[in-house]
Amino acid sequence: MLKIALFLAVIAAPLGGQQPLIDEGFAYFYNLEYDQAIVVFEKAIAQNPGQPDLHNHLAQTLIFREMFRNGALESELVSGSNSFLRRPKLNPTPGTEKRILDEIAKAMALSDAQLTRNPKDTAAMYASGIAYGLRSNYFWVVKKAWRDALKDATAARKLHNRISELEPNNVDARLVQGLHDYIVGSLPLGYKMLGLLVGIRGDKAKGIRTVQDVAKNGKLNRVDAEVFLCALYRRENQSKLAVPLVRDLIRRYPRNYLLRMELGQMYSQAGDGVRGFQALEEVARLKERHAPGFDRVPWEKIYYQEGSIQFWYNELDRSLENMKKVAAGEEVDLNTGVKAYLRMGQIYDMQQRRAEAVEAYKKAIVYAPQAEAAQESRKYLSTPYRRM
Numbered sequence: 001m002l003k004i005a006l007f008l009a010v011i012a013a014p015l016g017g018q019q020p021l022i023d024e025g026f027a028y029f030y031n032l033e034y035d036q037a038i039v040v041f042e043k044a045i046a047q048n049p050g051q052p053d054l055h056n057h058l059a060q061t062l063i064f065r066e067m068f069r070n071g072a073l074e075s076e077l078v079s080g081s082n083s084f085l086r087r088p089k090l091n092p093t094p095g096t097e098k099r100i101l102d103e104i105a106k107a108m109a110l111s112d113a114q115l116t117r118n119p120k121d122t123a124a125m126y127a128s129g130i131a132y133g134l135r136s137n138y139f140w141v142v143k144k145a146w147r148d149a150l151k152d153a154t155a156a157r158k159l160h161n162r163i164s165e166l167e168p169n170n171v172d173a174r175l176v177q178g179l180h181d182y183i184v185g186s187l188p189l190g191y192k193m194l195g196l197l198v199g200i201r202g203d204k205a206k207g208i209r210t211v212q213d214v215a216k217n218g219k220l221n222r223v224d225a226e227v228f229l230c231a232l233y234r235r236e237n238q239s240k241l242a243v244p245l246v247r248d249l250i251r252r253y254p255r256n257y258l259l260r261m262e263l264g265q266m267y268s269q270a271g272d273g274v275r276g277f278q279a280l281e282e283v284a285r286l287k288e289r290h291a292p293g294f295d296r297v298p299w300e301k302i303y304y305q306e307g308s309i310q311f312w313y314n315e316l317d318r319s320l321e322n323m324k325k326v327a328a329g330e331e332v333d334l335n336t337g338v339k340a341y342l343r344m345g346q347i348y349d350m351q352q353r354r355a356e357a358v359e360a361y362k363k364a365i366v367y368a369p370q371a372e373a374a375q376e377s378r379k380y381l382s383t384p385y386r387r388m
Contacts, residue, residue, distance in 0.1 A: 021047075025057060030223070031255035031293060034065035052110035052127040059103035059134050066092045067141070071335030073258060074301075092142065100138060107131040122163045126173060129159035133176055153180055172221040175214045175228070182207025182232060208232055215245075223252070230262070239266040255293025257283055261305050268309045276309050300329035304336050311343055320347045327363075338368040342377050349385040357384065 021044045028037035041058040048054060067073050070091070092100070108131045114124035136152035139145040156176055163173040184202030211232060214225035226245045233242035243266050250259045260283045268276030284302055286294040307322030326332060326340035341364035348357035361377035368374050 022057070025061075027253075029061055029064070030249075030253040032068060032258065032296075033255070033293075034061055034068060037061045038065070050110060052107040052114070052124070052131065055103045055107040055110070056127060056130045056134060059100050059107065059131075062096060062100045062103070063134065063138060063141075066096065069333075071333040072141070074261070074335070097142070101135070104131050104135050104138070107134075120166060122166055122170070122173075125159045125163050129156040129163075129173075129176060132156035132159070171214055171218045174210050175218070175221045175225055178207045178210025178214065179228060180207070181210065186235070204236075208236070223249070230266075234266065234269065237269065239269040242266050243270070257286070257294055257297045260286075261301070264305060264309065268312065273309060273313050277306065280305050280309070298329065298331035298333075300326045300332045301336060303329075304340055307340070307343060311347065316347050316350060320344060323347070334368040334371065338364050338371045338373040341367055342373040345377060345380060346385040346387075349380065350387065354384060 021040055025037045025040035025044065028034070028040060038058065038061050041054060041061060045051075045054045045058065064073070107127055111124045111128035111131065114121050115128065118124070132152045133156040136149045136156060139149035139152060157180055160173045160176045163170055164177075167173070181203045185204035185207060186202075208229075211225050211229050214221055215229050218225055226249060230242040230245050230249075233239060233245075243263065246259055246263045246266060250256070250263065253259065260279055264276045264279035264283075266276075267273070267279060280302060283294070283297060287297050287299075287302070303322040303325040307319040307326070310316070310319035310322065323340045323344045326336060327344070332340070341360050345357045345360035345364065348354070348360060358381060361380050364371075364377040365374045
């Protein structure tokens with residue numbers, strides 16, 4: 001849940017009598033219940049098809065459902081390889097892909113029509129900026145089309161900058177700018193130059209400060225700012241700052257099991273392995289009790305998270321046992337499966353079992369050739385893994 005959806009910001013703009021429907025849709029959304037959220041947003045669109053925000057909501061939910069299905073909403077316990085550039089591509093069906101782009105196009109067209117009538121309509125600017133942000137996110141995550149993604153990101157930023165000029169107290173409009181500043185500031189020089197070409201200089205520290213401001217003072221984007229801020233703290237090895245935010249999100253969205261799994265990783269990254277395991281044990285207990293939302297959690301994901309913490313705390317035999325359970329499982333998504341084989345190879349290398357390590361790396365490569373973990377495994381075929 002806390003991986004940064006690069007140029008995406010949720011909008012929960014007031015829609016008069018439809019606001020209860022929007023609130024219901026986002027309650028499902030944040031609880032990972034995307035099918036239900038889609039139904040609600042479709043109902044809202046049927047009632048008011050000319051509202052661009054609603055089409056953005058639906059497009060966003062469709063994108064996140066694909067990310068969820070592909071395991072792309074989950075972050076990795078500190079590995080030194082957490083890059084914005086090496087995300088596995090998503091593979092939506094042609095029908096889903098067309099639907100995502102169609103909904104974004106509708107939001108853009110409706111916003112443009114409103115802006116033609118009133119060039120200072122900040123609500124239309126906001127919706128248009130989000131539509132460009134969604135399409136940028138699509139180009140980045142699905143197509144790996146960096147230039148197209150940055151071009152749309154620039155359009156989104158310009159629109160939201162204009163809102164800030166017209167409404168200096170509109171804190172919510174700054175979330176897009178904050179994320180862009182952080183992301184471009186985090187990119188390697190070559191890619192950062194692409195950001196400069198489209199007018200985004202990038203500044204990690206400034207980006208974090210902006211997202212902090214939205215998380216504290218925003219109205220419409222406060223929840224999203226908290227989610228993104230957790231991701232930024234994780235990337236900056238400041239997990240202690242993220243823990244209270246995640247706990248608050250768990251309180252609000254108790255059916256979102258990824259938040260509890262993230263909490264376990266955050267405690268572990270902060271040096272508290274005991275609480276890290278306790279958080280994962282709570283996920284297992286909730287699954288065993290059939291708590292709402294937790295029947296969806298594959299045991300393999302719990303095994304993988306436990307094994308990851310054990311790996312970083314040098315409990316290698318126990319970690320290896322968990323990774324083998326993942327590899328043998330029947331409900332393993334590509335993202336989790338390929339990382340399990342990578343971890344197995346790394347453990348074998350640390351145990352001086354080189355032949356078994358090479359075999360595990362080869363399995364990772366075959367399992368998901370384009371995944372980041374497979375690319376990392378190729379490196380270890382010639383040079384054994386050594387923990388830095």
